[in-house]
Amino acid sequence: MVIRLSERWPEVSSDRLLSECVPPPRFAEARFATYRPNPAEVSQSEALAVLVDRAKILAQPRQTPTLWSKLRGRTPDLGKPGIYLDGAFGVGKTHLLASLWHESAGPKMYCTFVELTNLVGALGLRQAVEALSSYRLICIDEFELDDPGDTMLISRLLAQLVAAGVQLAATSNTLPDKLGEGRFQALDFLREIQALAANFDVRRIDGPDYRHRGLPVAPDPWTDDQVEQTAAERPATSCDHFVDLHRHLAELHPSRYGALLDGVAAVGITDLRPLDDENVALRMVVLADRMYDRDLPLLASGVPLDQLFSAAMLKGGYRKKYLRALSRLIALARTS
Template sequence: MSSSTAVPGQSPIAETAPQSLCALEPRVPADRLVAEMVPPPRFDSVRFETYEPDPDQPSQREAVEVLSSFAAGLGGAHATGTGRRRWFGKKTAAPTGPRGVYLDGGYGVGKTHLLASLWHATPADPSLKAFGTFVELTNLVGALGFQQTVQTLGGHRLLCIDEFELDDPGDTVLVSSLLSRLVEAGVALAATSNTLPGKLGEGRFAAADFLREIQGLSAHFRPLRIDGEDYRHRGLPEAPPPYSSDQVTKAAYATAGASLDDFPALLGHLARVHPSRYGALTDGITAVCLTDVEPVRDQSTALRLVVLADRLYDREVPVLASGLPFDRLFSDEMLNGGYRKKYFRAISRLTALARDAKGLVAQ
């Protein structure tokens, strides 16, 4: 029997209804969290050679050169008897400066591309390198416990942390303690963020009360500024306008492996699923179809949506939607508040995924 039914003038309609993300409540064992600390599918094949620096932004070319040297310097023995690594080839003395690099820049300048390229270029077994977002790192501590996380990551040569942000005092104390222990164990660090390390937490909580922890975090890194415009918008057309709910629904039924959800219902479901499981929530999903996209009303919901947008972008899952355009998801108050950089990143990434979804709609 045929797997689809042809309708004149329309795309074939799948016999089985699309999945609903709202019906999924994945469970993610701790060992999977550790095993998945590698660059996500979107960045699995990137390398320094595939990064295209903007000729008008010399800091982008400099970043490639600095990170290439940094990766080459991680090829020596993991650590000496004192727990300090021999960093650069023939040198035997441990450095006294920062033991990590911190890529600071706006949205879409290629920071994650460069971070993943560093992971790939570091001459070490993949089991001795870890790559994850800041959220995934804190989730790992929650799953394993602090001491077990130190033991698990302490034998690594490199820890790459994407989207480094401090959203609350608990994160500040936790991450400051964790990274200090890992540096003592000889682990090299690399991170990306839209915020300089000394400014982490600004606008989110009383950062001045945790100045010692923030300054301690900053001391681990050499900041590397990367200037430029969002490459996702460089020379590309404007984001496609939303489709009708009927178009989105038909596309969901015509696309094998697609999901179909009402946007407000999905936001409600995200509140019941821990953000550490948002990646697993999209396992096997080939496209996310959303109807009735509307403004996000509160900050907690908005931050959960940011995490989902990141996971969808990492996994290259196109997003087809009806309702409000993605650049109107967040209020002016949110876009001018302490989490504004997260919201702009989500808008940028959802816009890119909306472009990817254009081919799902029958013309």
């Protein structure tokens, strides 16, 4: 029987949200030793070295420094409480972030920015601070500020966690003092953004998207019949019409998109169409991230994937989100 994502209504508890805050299966085996810096990009080797040094300190159990240990220089110095990896998509930032998590002592947490905001929304700010203040390290992938509410919420959360001694690590395609630009009136929240930026040692990682080096932009789309037939023959493969799928996503909170894919081994989408609605497009970005986390092959008919987002969207404030989603969807389509 073919799985229809558009007919699923998953429920996700706050306990599940917290328990799932670990690197996704795609990065379960990521380690510094398996990261391959591009020889032509010195910044990649430099970032690797900085993170390896940081991991050596974070591998030690969290301790409250005493006055005597400070005077004798025995308290490890991590500098700023957070490290922030900035760079284009596909340069290995997530691999490095997951490696840092794997090689650090617990308790620790790994999540995307969207998952973090969903978690705080589910728990409430006060309970989230109580739950996370004992953590040694919190890793946040794809750090973004999409609206003023997120800015205020995350600024307050991280300020309290830093005050409690929690170490932070984050990746993004946007420098921390530029977060929110092109998406809302970032100048009105400049103090909050600057406070966030002050917590991080920024490391720029340059290079081309490794997923597409020397490869075509997008594979040829399948036909509707090919997608439907393959979904019927292949175990645990979903198949939904594109319109049915994106309408269903509008009725689910993004925190439930991961659970929507429970038990799914591949995703089929028929009649893929160009998008010009920002809300629909951003929901597809979240779904693409959850698919990529789980390394789910994509079977798609309709327009080629590189035509999914309009030219105007690829020039707008969310362009980096859309480009990342395209990079990931195309990579998943090549594995189908």
